[in-house]
Amino acid sequence: MALTGQGRHALRHPPYRHWFLLLLILPIIGISLLFEGWTTHEVDGARKRFACTAPIPRSADNGDPVLRVTGDGTETARMPHRTAALTFDGGPDPVWTPRLLDLLRAHHAHATFFLYGAQAARHPDLVRRIHDEGHEIGSYTYTGGDLGSASRLRSHLELSLTQSALAGAAALNTRLLRLPHTTTADTMCGAEWSAAQRASDQGYLLVAATGHSRKPPQGVVRQYSHTSLGYQEAAKLLADPEVGRFTTVTEGLGRSPLTTPASLPQRIQGRALIWTQSVGHTFTQFMTWALGIAGGLGMLRLVLLACLARVHARRRHRSGSPWPHEVTEPVTVLVPAYNEEAGIEATVRSLLASTYRDLQIIVIDDGSTDRTVQIARDITDPRVTVVQQPNSGKPRALTTGLSYARSEIIVMVDADTVFEPDALHHLVQPLADPTVGAVSGNTKVGNRRRLLGRWQHLEYVLGFNLDRRMFEVLECMPTVPGAIGAFRKDALTAIGGISDDTLAEDTDLTMALWRMGRRVVYEERAIAWTEVPDTFEQLWRQRYRWCYGTLQSMWKHRHAVVEVGPAGRFGRRGLTYLALFQIVLPLFAPVVDVYALYGLCFGDTPQGLGVWLAFLAAQMVTAGYALRLDHERLRVLWALPLQLFVYRQMLYLVVIQSVTTALLGTRLRWHRMHRSGTANQQLLKSPVPSPSSLSSK
Structure with a gap:
């Protein structure tokens, strides 16, 4: 498996032949299900006899x-x-x-x-x-x-x-x-x-x-x-x-x-029929179990997320500040940037507006061909330093910035992110505990007015932030997001700095910290607003890189499952969770969806619809709880059912593409998202929204 190496280099184009294989497999599965349903009279049933209208001759x-x-x-x-x-x-x-x-x-x-x-x-x-x-x-x-x-x-x-x-x-x-x-x-x-x-x-x-x-x-x-x-x-x-x-x-x-x-042709045709029916029958039985297991695991995940998020919230509410003392020491913020003219000014100015004043902000330009450097240098503040390097990728840009850092606390920020004024203060407080090596902040979607943005907003709140609450309780946080994360410099030095072995350097870095025995926690009060892809093409490219990079990181740190201490807890909990819920289940999801659709059309439709509605209701309740924890408005929940039909299917296909890419040994190039900067400029011009203001609306 070609899961490590310089992620920014593309040795050859990603494979597309497997999509033809998928397009072939799914119809075969559909035909097998229809044939099995035909034999059981679920499809084109002929069980009911017509009443006699005339006697026999x-x-x-x-x-x-x-x-x-x-x-x-x-x-x-x-x-x-x-x-x-x-x-x-x-x-x-x-x-x-x-x-x-x-x-x-x-x-x-x-x-x-x-x-x-x-x-x-x-x-x-x-x-x-x-x-x-x-x-x-x-x-x-x-x-x-x-x-x-x-x-x-x-x-x-x-x-x-x-x-x-x-x-x-x-x-x-x-x-x-x-x-x-x-x-x-x-x-x-x-x-x-x-x-x-x-x-x-x-x-x-x-x-x-x-x-x-x-x-x-x-x-x-x-x-x-x-x-x-x-x-x-x-x-x-x-x-x-x-x-x-x-x-x-x-x-x-x-x-x-x-x-x-x-005759011989008849015997051959008969053998083919027997084999086809055997495969269809076996597949139907398997999918019956798979659908039940997948549904059970999905419900279990929702229950775990809600319960452990509640535990996390109660811990924070009971203890107030769980950290031994207030952190006030200097902080260095690294902002890697490549062709980020649309958002770099909003990012830097939001950092300068922070209530945390003892800052060193380093903008590392990674060979941009637009006005990124000029815009950054036009911000005349002694706390801002602009460093240039030839285009080498985000990990090396962060490594370059780390060499200029004067502080023992490092904050890494994407160049399309806008911080709330108190975000930096909240973000670095957990580092008062010497066992904590990194802190994940709370990333929120800034451009959420369109339907695709709302779907990603729901995913960030339900799929990312609620997950992080659970991960902190279980002590197995797999990723500190590149948009907002704080690190101890000595912890980064201990793991050899920021590796460019994978396309998800933030996930690789987080997993390496666990294996060094450092804890990683989540600080939901450290809020940063980011611009998400506004087209399906950009979203595909971003998630493809994330998923492939996560696979690389999991493979690189796979030995954590047999290690002891924090590394072992992370490996057996975090890696198992990622493998089960972010790889295995999405791989089977298209087939399960085909089977579920078949059941709705030809099986016990009321029962199937009832099960689906019950699962949707559980998701709605969990999402509503997640929105309340994040002080977000509940009215966005109307977009959740639509997310299941379109957005979720695309994410499943991203996982299939990523796994196939890895298995075929194809190397993936760095995919950069086109930024419009609209969301960041709006946030910069208006007061940065706070959780309290959002919850009151």
């Missing part, structure tokens, strides 16, 4: 159980005197078919088994045993659908797929047919008679049952099921001394067998 209504419908009329036949043709409908059944075969063997009798094609495909060994022991095989259609109420397409498939299943299972074809949901010949009335005519046109001999009013010595066709009742009734008839012979339908009629060997 008089020529067929003579009580004879065997019929062939021709253009000239109907031919009927019955069993000879003292002859009973035993027929068993349904199956093969893994429980009762072997028992029935053992029963027949004990009485040296043969029978005709009318089989479901779907069951024959699931249990081909039983089909072969039926045939090898000298019994006759007929068709009971593929799924037992009522051919009278079925569509023409379904009626055709019910018969043709059964032939394919029998060819694949036992290399045979059959021209014996029993129409499901019929018993004696007169029950093939109304729409069933039309189905019987179509089947006869395809060469099938129709087999009904003899009415029970006739005595066995007259010659009968008896109809039983693959159940305990069928077994008991068959055993009773086999013990009847008045029946002279038990045989198959065609043997009893003195006809040539209507089961013939299947």
Whole structure:
């Protein structure tokens, strides 16, 4: 896996072939689900029989159980005197078919088994045993659908797929047919008679049952099921001394067998059908479990987030300031910038307006080609220093800035971020505890007026800040965001500075601090406003880099799961959480969504809709709680349901793209987001909003 190295260098373009693979896999999954639903009558169901509108023709209504419908009329036949043709409908059944075969063997009798094609495909060994022991095989259609109420397409498939299943299972074809949901010949009335005519046109001999009013010595066709009742009734008839012979339908009629060997192409087609049905059935069972597990894990995550966020809030409320003393020592702020003319002035001026006065602000220009350097130098304040270097990437820009730092406390800031006046003061206070190596601030979305901005606003509050509260309680914070984070300089020195091994230097840096035994905490009162992507293309590029960089960092620090102390706690809690909820579940999410959509359309729709609404309600409650904790307005919750349909799906695809990129060994180039600076300029011109002002609106 090419998960480490100079992230800014692109050795070759990211792969796109896997998208064609995904576009191929999802339709295959959809077709498999539809086929499985078709076999269970969830799709194009044909379980309900139409009421008879007309009786069968008089020529067929003579009580004879065997019929062939021709253009000239109907031919009927019955069993000879003292002859009973035993027929068993349904199956093969893994429980009762072997028992029935053992029963027949004990009485040296043969029978005709009318089989479901779907069951024959699931249990081909039983089909072969039926045939090898000298019994006759007929068709009971593929799924037992009522051919009278079925569509023409379904009626055709019910018969043709059964032939394919029998060819694949036992290399045979059959021209014996029993129409499901019929018993004696007169029950093939109304729409069933039309189905019987179509089947006869395809060469099938129709087999009904003899009415029970006739005595066995007259010659009968008896109809039983693959159940305990069928077994008991068959055993009773086999013990009847008045029946002279038990045989198959065609043997009893003195006809040539209507089961013939299947051709090689038919056998190949049948094997393909058996394999396809097996895969579809297995996949459906797996997805049933996967959907339940994914839903359970999703609910568990929401409960954990809410409960642990509550624990975090109570700790802060009970203890007031949990830190041993107030931090007032000098702070160096590093602002790496590359073509940030749109937002650099707002960022620097917000830092200069901070209530924390003992500042050194270092703007590190990473080879910008726009007016970034000129704008930064035009800010005439002795606390601001502008440093230039050739374009080398953000990690090396931070390393350069670190070499100019005069303070033991380092704050790293993105060049599109606006700080609230008291943000720096709150941010550095946890560093009063010598065990704390880094502090994550509270990043908020500045440009949230459009729908995409609102979605990201919800994600920052629910998906990032609520997560950070939980991570602090569990002592496994995986990332101090590049937008606002404070560090001890000695901790940075101890881990070798800022590494450029990954595209997520902030995540890599945070994980390295944990492995050095330093704690990382979250300070929700340190608020900074950032500009988020305002187009899906920019959002994709940003999240792709984040996700790929997180994968690199996880791989780089994977040994933390077996370490002890803070490193081990972080590894077993933080890395496990990231692997499960940010990689594994998103990878399966598109398939789970396809299955859930199938369930809503063809399964128990009210139940499926109820489950989805319950999950949405849980998300709404959790999001509302997160907004309250962050002192944000609740009215933005209206955008959450829409987020699930569009925004969330894009994030799932980002994970798929990132994992595939890593597995294929493709190196990813640095993706820079285009900044408009609109949000930052608005925040700079107006008073920076405070939590109290937001909560009162």
